[in-house]
Amino acid sequence: MHQEDHALDLVLENNREKDLPEIDVSRTQGEFLRLLVQMTKAKRILEIGTLGGYSTICMAKGLSEGGKIITLEANSAHASCANENIVNAGFAECISVQLGAALETLPKLEQQNESFDFFFIDADKPNNPYYLEWALKLAEPGAVIIADNVVRDGELINRHSTDPRIHGIRTFIDMLAQEERIDSTAIQTVGEKGYDGFVIGRVRD
Ligand code: SAM
Incomplete structure (x- = not known):
């Protein structure tokens, strides 16, 4: 389906050398x-x-001329490895790692009056509801919002879960369902990273 990518293999190799957890998107998800x-011709990605910047580099490969990515990371070892990669x-x-x-x-x-036409939310899941609020604040009309890990082996439908990540994602999805500024849906994925899924949304014009 897609070719081997030596540059992406090197990212994973360096991540392993630096002991980063293997929680990056898969090759298929990155593609x-x-x-x-590429399809949305995004120019300003958050x-x-x-x-380690695996998904960041995948997105950079689809950027059109003059496009930029700002990527936010709390862990300094992860940020430094990402900068190397x-x-x-x-x-x-x-790409700017902040x-x-x-x-x-x-x-x-x-x-700084930054605005974006594409968002990828893939950090600490309990904060997903806040990240959605921020994405809506910083979004240009028509912006695309993607969030990863919204199925989690089906655990998402367990309304009695005490896992704060599940709670964060359930709240995030409830907010999306009621949010009039965005059209959204979820796509289930299965593969080398197990059974999971993405939310995909488009901010209304
Ligand atoms: N998007 C990456 C990829 O596919 O290659 C994987 C990201 S990993 C699932 C989540 C990252 O979010 C970790 O590196 C973690 O340190 C970072 N993170 C966790 N909490 C954060 C926070 N509050 N702010 C910024 N980054 C955070």
Whole structure:
């Protein structure tokens, strides 16, 4: 379906050397993100949750000329590994890794009058409801919002779950269902990373 990608293999190799957890998107999911970026002709992407930059680099591969990605990461070891990977993959010009807890960085982006046409939310799931609020604040009309890990082996339908990640994702999905500013749905995925899914939404014009 898609070709081997040496640059992406090197990212995973460096992540392993630096002991990063293997919680990046899969190769197939990364290709899905790249295609979405390409199909929507996104130019200003905000990612929440960088890890080693695997998904960031996948999205950068779909960016059109002059496109930019800002990616937010709370863990300094992850951010530093991501910066190495981004330089090695040749995307230093178009990707900026911003270190800090996203809920502290996001207000700074607002103060700087930043706006985005594509969002990928993939950090600490209990904060997903806040990330949705921030995405809506920073979104341009027609912006695409993607969030990962919204199925979690089907655990999402367990309304009695005490897992704060499940609680965060359930609240996030309830908010989307009631939110008039966005059209959204969920796609279930299965593969090397197990049974999970993405939310995909489009901010209304
Ligand atoms: N998107 C990455 C990929 O597919 O290659 C994977 C991201 S990983 C699932 C989640 C990342 O979010 C971790 O690196 C973690 O340190 C970071 N993170 C967790 N809480 C955060 C927060 N409050 N603000 C910013 N980043 C956070």
